[in-house]
Structure formats: C-alpha cells, structure tokens
Amino acid sequence: MPSITREEVAHLARLARIELSDAELDHLAPQLDQIITLVGQVSQVAADDIPPTSHALPLTNVMREDENVPCLTPEQALSGAPAAEAQRFRVPRILEED
Amino acid sequence: MSDLTRKTAAELSELMASKQASSVEVTQAHLDRIAAVDGSVKAFLHVDTEGALAQAAAVDAKRAAGEELGPLAGVPLALKDVLTQEGVPTTAGSKILEGWKPPYDSTVVKRLKAAGIVILGKTNMDEFAMGSSTENSAYGTTHNPWDLTRIPGGSGGGSSAAISAWEAPLAIGTDTGGSIRQPGAFTGTVGVKPTYGGTSRYGLIALASSLDTPGPCARTTLDAALLHEAIAGWDPMDSTSINQDVPPVVAAARNGDVSGLRIGVVKELGGDGYQPGVEARFHEAVELLTKLGAEVVEVSCPHFEYALPAYYLILPSEASSNLAKFDAMRYGLRVGDDGTNSAETVTGLSREAGFGDEVKRRIILGTHALSSGYYDAYYGQAQKVRTLIARDFIKAYEQVDVLVSPATPTTAFAIGDRINDPIAMYKNDLCTIPSNLAGNAAASFPCGLADEDGLPVGFHVMAPVMRDDLLYTVGAALESALAEKWGGVLMSKAPELVVNR
DSSP: OOSSOHHHHHHHHHHTTOOOOHHHHHHHHHHHHHHHHHHGGGGGSOOTTSOOOSSSSOOOOOOOOOOOOOOOOHHHHHTTOSSEETTEEOOOOOSOOO | OOOGGGSOHHHHHHHHHTTSSOHHHHHHHHHHHHHHHHHHHOOEEEEOHHHHHHHHHHHHHHHHTTOOOOTTTTOEEEEETTBOOTTSOOOTTOGGGTTOOOSSOOHHHHHHHHTTOEEEEEEOOSGGGOOSSSTTOTTOOOOBTTBTTBOOOSSSHHHHHHHHTTSOSEEEEEESSSTTHHHHHHHTOEEEEOOTTSBOOTTBOOSOTTTOEEEEEESSHHHHHHHHHHHBSOOTTSTTOOOSOOOOHHHHHHHOOOTTOEEEEETTSSSTTOOHHHHHHHHHHHHHHHHTTOEEEEEOOGGGGGHHHHHHHHHHHHHHHHGGGOSSSSSSOOOOOSSSSOHHHHHHHHHHHHSOHHHHHHHHHHHHHHSTTTTIIIIIHHHHHHHHHHHHHHHHHHHOSEEEEESSSSSOOBTTSSTTOHHHHHGGGTTTHHHHHHTOEEEEEEEEEOTTTOOEEEEEEEEOTTOHHHHHHHHHHHHHHHHHHHTSOGGGGSOOOOOOO
C-alpha cells in the first residue's frame, strides 16, 4: 500500500493552493510516496521522553520600542504589484457571486 | 599587469590600497571574464554592469579623497539571487518572481555596500534554494567549471561556479542544508556556513527560517574570513540574530595553528555509499592535520543517520508556510485574472504556473507533515530527532574541539543524473545537514581531487556554536600544508575554460 495516495496528494495540493493537472499528479504522487517512506524513518527513533527542538539555539523573544521608523513609500510598496489602482493592490474578486 | 581575475580578494585589496590598480579596473576585468566564459558556465542570472562600475568608481573616488576604507573595499563579488538588492532583479531562481525588483536591500547587501564591496550581479540557484545541483532553477542549469558536463552543486551552484570560473573572487551563498558547503566541495572552493544567527536573514527570501544562514564563498580561507567579517554580526532586523561579537575569524585564518587542537572524525559519516576517491582525500587530509600537531580521535554521533529524514520533514514544513506568501496578490506572477476567476483560483493557477516540480513536492510534503492526524508522527517526531542530533554534537564537543567528515559522499555528478530521483538528490546533503539542524558553524575546504574522476573533494569541518573561528584555523592549516605539497592551491589545477571573444 502506498504511504500516500494520488487522491491525498490532490487534496493536499488544494489545501496548499496549487492547481495540479492530471499529468502532474501522475508524476508527483509516486515520488511523494517514496519521499514519505524515507522521512517516515524518524518513527524508528525512540524519543517519547525527548523534548522537541523548534529552534537550534535558545532564544528569547525580541521586543523594541513602538516608534515610527522610516518605511517603504506607497509607490515602493506597490512597485511589484501585478495590478494596482488608486494606491492600492487590485485583486481578483474575493467573494462568490450571488 | 598580470591577470586581475586570478588574484585573491586579499591581493586585490593590497593592489588597490597601494594604487597599483583601481576598483574600476578590477571590476572591469571581472566583467570581461564573465562576458568571456559565462556563456558556457551560466553562473549569473543577471549581470549589473552599470551598477557595479558605478560602485567601483565611488570606491575609487573615496580612496582618492583619502577616506578610510575597509579591507575589501573595491573588491568584486557575486551575489546569490535569493538576497534582495534594491532595484536589481531578484528571482530566487523561480518563475514566480521573474522581473521582480525589490524595493529594499537585505542586511547582507547593506553591509556589502558599506564595506565598499562591488556587487557584479546575481547568481543562479535551485528554485527557492530547494536542490543540490541548480537543475531546479527555472532559468537553466549552471555548469561546473571543472567539467562542464557536471553540476556545480546546489543550491548555490551559481555562486561557487562564479568563483571557480574566476568570474569573481568572492561570492555570497545561503546554507539551509548544505547549499554553501556542497557547491564549495564540488567546485574546489571554500564555503562557510556561519553559526545560525551569526549572519542576518533580513532580506533573504526564506526557505526554512530555523535553518537558513547566509555565508561567504571564496577561493581561499583568508578571503572567506574577510568576507565573513564584513557581513556577520547582530542585526536588530532579524529576531533570531545573535547579539554577540563576531568570532575572530580573520585572525584565525591568518594564524592557522592546529597544534594541540582536538579533532573528531565522525564515524557515521563514511563507509557505505561514499566514493573511494572522496574517502582517500579525506583521510590524507586528516593525516596531514595530525602531522601538524592536531590530536585526532574517532567520535560517534549515532543520531546523524536520522538527520536526513528529520530535515526533510522540518524543511518542507517551514517552506510550505514561508512560500504561502506567493499568492499573486502583492508581487510576482499572476495568472488567470480574467475578471471571472476568484482570487483563490488565481492564486492556485499562479502557483501552478510559477512553481517548479521540486517546490511543489516540498510544499505538498510540508502541508502533509503539518496536517492534523500526522503532525505528531512527522513534524513533532522530527523536532525530537533534532534534539537528539543537537545532543550528539554537545556530547562530541565534550571530547573534541571540532568534528570532521567528507563534505559530500561523492564528487560532482553529471547533469541529468539524479534530477528524476529526488531521494538520490537528497542524499548529497548527508554530511552537511546535521550542522543546520543543530545550528553550529561548519565549512568545506578543498582537499584534493578524486582519483576516479579528477574532480574536487571537500573537507568538512564542524565547530561549536559561535566558534566559527575554529573552522578557519583548520581550513588555513590544511590549505597551507596542501599548497606546499602541491606547489599551489587546488584551484590552480582547474582546467582552462574556452574563452568566447
């Protein structure tokens, strides 16, 4: 049995907002199956009582004074926008039509 | 004047300080070299001729005015295309960022500019630094100057190829699982991954935020140290930046005394799967260090064998989250915005068109590892393995000052060889990944050519957190001993590239 099915890969791609064609699914699903078998080796390590490490070095949160500092101008912020209008990012519709 | 492109950064610096060459001359010589050979090497995605010459002229003007300049002022450099430079195209090797010109400088770029270092252009890389060969770049593969049919390593193959093709004396790379050290090994050059947090991630297009580390690439240990010093140090713009003094890397590179240094050979990083020529050069280098007075012992790090699977859970998990920002709304590629498609559909279509296979594989893998029902078994367990790997290092450093291994199990492989076998590709990074997971400093130094194929082999040194200086101590000792043995540095053995006039 594969560690991940073609249907599961399609579902994950939807969650990750990547449209995939049938050809891409045919190509990626078996590769992901192999990769998941490889990474599944971590379960061989007995680590129940081991604390997780999310970060290599012990660090504390960094705070700074809430002060105004120079930042990008609206022109700079919009300079890479695929579409802009009235000093704002123009985006496709975000609501379903009634 | 002898060929300026064959000089080290330190030598160029002296020539300019003594007014025997100007930065404009030095920069032009490297731009000419790029024009002559980059058609076959393909190290650069963008050459900023005008910008580089303007920076060089500015340094020359400051020098003429008697201003105090840093040790690398006027020296040219190749910049990995994953770091933002204001107004200069930055793609991270991806179609999704084609044509994007960042409105700000990364901290690394700010510091390069402040040091008077001249940025020649942006170098090729695997898309979003995901890969070990540059074959995952959306803009074509970089070729290894030692053998143009081979890959130069990755993800920073463009940076390492640029310096080994004499197109630049210095380059910047970023190392998440070996992306500075593995290309360094494959191109016969020096590649250093500083301690995580020792160099700033601000303006580095993130792959895995708990692992990403910018660092220096060069042809000599001293040049790497000079560049390391120029870019390292605390940055308030990076919340994981270490607020401590930069380790004395330049002094260590100038000193290079390993007498009494305790060196541990990692038992688990060798044997099965390692190319005989790689192991032969590695063991000779260890013997050389012993002759120079180092005390060598074998050390066991039993959890290193699980570093690769743990890494390929942690990295994709962080990457799937980091790359969510490429949603086609604020910058980058937008596809399918036809007035009827919803924003969500446009995002999905843009990500399909803009991302390559490896990026899609890793985003899907990360999404899987973080999804409910799998989180504990995958991501959670990988984080526990990460703890065990860090503990292996701590235990080893109770016995020795540094650990060593080959930098890679094999030499550079042929273009196309592993591109359809992700797992074979991932195994390139067996030796380099543990240091990313534990955050310690590590580097690859050239230690000779493998007998089977005549290609460079890298000697990997791992030092404790914030002891980056020890890397340079070992690297400098090895470099001078090997140069004495060979009658020159390894790069002097590199084949001449055909020059396009």
